Amino acid sequence: MRESRTGERLIAIFLFGCLAIDPPLMAIFRTEILIAGVPVLFLYLFAVWAVLIGLLALIIERESRSERERNVPDPAASDE
């Protein structure tokens, strides 16, 4: 149950990523304005990238933690 939710969340992130870095949307950020000395387009791409990685880490680590919790009692149970 929880695993399938993880799969759904990941697919949602994948779709979000595809959308965020598709060329038509990126066109919005193709201006010559610099923010903190960096072009907006570069900032945007790296920011989206970092957000993707952050979300991934969050979801995967939570999933593997709950998996570990599920697995911990297992050896004891099988020993009995």
Added chain:
Amino acid sequence: MLPAWLVLGAGFGYLCLLFEIAYWGDKRADAGRSVVASPYVYALSIAVYCTAWTFYGSVGRAATSGVDFLPIYLGPTLVAVLWWPVMRKILRISKSNRITSIADFVASRYGKSQLLGGLVTVIAVVVITPYIALQLKAVSASYHVLSESSYAGAGVAGDDAASSILGDTALYVAALMATFAILYGTRHIDATERHDGMVTAIAFESVVKLIAFLAVGLFVTYSMFDGLGDIFSRVAARPDIAPLLTSIGTSGDSGWITLMILSMAAILFLPRQFQVLVVENVDERHLGKAVWLFPLYLLLINVFVLPLAFAGLLSFEPGSVDPDTFVLTLPMLADSPVITLLAFIGGLSAATGMVIVETIALSTMICNDLVMPILLRMPWLRLTQRGDLTRLLIAIRRGSIVLILFLGYLYFRLIGGSYALVTIGLLSFAAVAQFAPAIIGGIYWRGGTRAGALAGLSLGFAIWIYTLLLPSFARSGWLSEAFLTDGLFGIALLNPYALFGLTGFDPLAHALFWSLIGNAGVYVAVSLTTRQSPTERIQATRFVEAFQQPAARDRRGLWRGQASYRDLHALVARFIGRERADRAFAGHAAARGLNLAKLAAADVPLLHFTERLLAGAIGAASARVMVASVVKGENLGLEEVMAILDEASQVIEYSRQLEQKSAELETASAELRAVNARLKELDRLKDDFIATVTHELRTPLTSIRSFSEILHDNPDIPAEQRREFLGIITKESGRLTRLINQVLDLAKIDAGRFDWQIGPVDLRGVVADAAAAVGGLFSDKSVTLAAGLPDDLPQVRADRDQLMQVFINLLSNAVKFCRSGTGRVAVTVRRLGAALEIRVVDNGPGIAAQDLDTIFEKFRQVGDALTNKPAGSGLGLPISRRIIEHFGGRIWAESRPGHGAVFIFTIPIAAQAQTLEAAK
């Protein structure tokens, strides 16, 4: 600027360190404390994706077209999001099938097809060769940049091609890499096909190249310039390069999307990625960490690409330095030998890491899916009977490694000069994408067939050759330039950059579009029109349902024949060595609680274990052939499996049973219908009978009652008339009595309760009595009766009274229909075997043919019931029939209308009469 000995020494020293680390990694693994068993090492080893192309080429691409180097890393990031669902499935499948390479994976999915495995291998080798050439070119170019006194014009690879082969650094680099791959990639043949030492070294290299690149980036950005803001604002002030800040590449939107798709396919299907992701994976759970660590690595290694590119553009005159070498030339410009050397080491490590893993992966494929299947098919080699094959396997792999590197070197010498690093890499990526339909389809669509995969792969690869590889040859001058401008044979529709008139795409997007459309389309179309063999079907189910009941799947298998444990052990020992075989079988036996010493015949799980063990060493397709050579009676097994598995045959069988059942049902219902009809008829007859009986009873009763009333109401009736009336009453009463008796008799006979007095009867007496009884009728109507019977008749077996009843019925019946005066009735008898046949003949009007049977039914009187109603109850003949049948005889009527009727019946002769006769 750096002395050549220093550069060479650093490079050589670095490679030595690598050997040391790999050696250490293998030692640790042998000691059971493998460093590879860590998610971090796993994630770092996946970073083998970042090659010299990343290290040098990204900066070069950014310097010419802006951010469009990024899709190559954003694509893998997005795919990493899907690793959890998709890659875990591939991992699960590969572990349960002991997959050793991507060719093995495809071959195994489509019925362990050697042909398919071979095709994938050939494609991979053809495709990866330019990619390896690219790494050699990068290392060679970086060495030249460093060792030449002036960096102006450095790195133009054409110079390398012009130099003599012996003086070519790329050759020595290739040789060193081959040595490493041979030492750590083919140390031994193992069933798991994992290389702990190599993976350790690769992870180390990933750290080195990341640190080196970040160091160069930080140095250039913050030492040579005043940070990011400084670089970008200076670029913005330069009108010639300022457009790069907002550009997404020279080929626009379609180019961006093409790069994304290509890199997505590459991270999954490049042989080296498959090697580190799947084959070298120790624990499925490591994938979780890698899912976000690997994209993080990609992000970090790309952070300084744009600053470096722009720093290079700002520092050098346009065109004076190849942008691909900015990573080296910028630190050189700043006169920093340490950073320069670090950059060189980083590039070297990126190149070696890729080459080592790629050659090992390819050599496994060449050995398992190309050479071994061919060798095993050559009967004169007698490989199946030879002793130890481990050395042969190792020799083949080592030879393959040398061959691959040699091919790469050749490509680099002959063609490499005409292309930038990135372009060569993209060429390979586009071909690797051709694996996508067969693999993705293979793990999610059960219907994909071997023929479909073969057709799709072949077509996709052919289009790739035509639209990308041949044009690259043309650009190198191997083919006429006219091929690019006018198309093949001058046909514009066959222009490799605008196939069938498709324009508006850059060559890469154009090639990808046509090849993937053709590939996937043909794969699906052919799959839908071909049938899977039983092996294909089993493998398809195993792959598609990898997450469902993996244990149960393993047990359901193909092997149904007989093999001895000793044969299997000998077979495995030949490929992986006696010691390893001993250990593997001992482990299997311990896990299943078997005693190997007593084990004579191998059971199915053991056969599977053997096949998987061998698959790890020589690939699934060859393993199947090898085990089949030991198993006896296997061919029959396949047919049986076919019968078990073929859903169609089950359905046919089921529908056949259904048909049979419905036919049975139909018969039964027809019978029921017939019975029902008969019942209805009987019911109707019963109703008729009751109605008729009531009617027949009422007629005499009415006349008796009316005459009685007349006599009662008129006491003064004349005596004569009174006598007449009383006579009628008496007659009608007699008729009534007779009728009631007949009905009772009939009911009794029908119910089987009639009191029969069966015994020998003299027919003559019966006929005489009957004639006397009906004599009045005959004389009344002046009908002559001829009833003279011969006196030597045997006695018959019957009930005398009832037999007389039959005669009376027939005679009174006959006289009824005869015309008075001319009527004639005759009774004749003749002997018919063990019975007598009696005929009662009249010369009345006869009976119509359709009535001959019905007259024997109750109350069926012939003639119009209203106008020409014959006298009688209508029960005489039915009763007669029952009586005769009870005696064991038969009664029927014959007639020619207008010529009278004949009633015929037979009666068996009494037993005593027969014996008496015999005595005579």
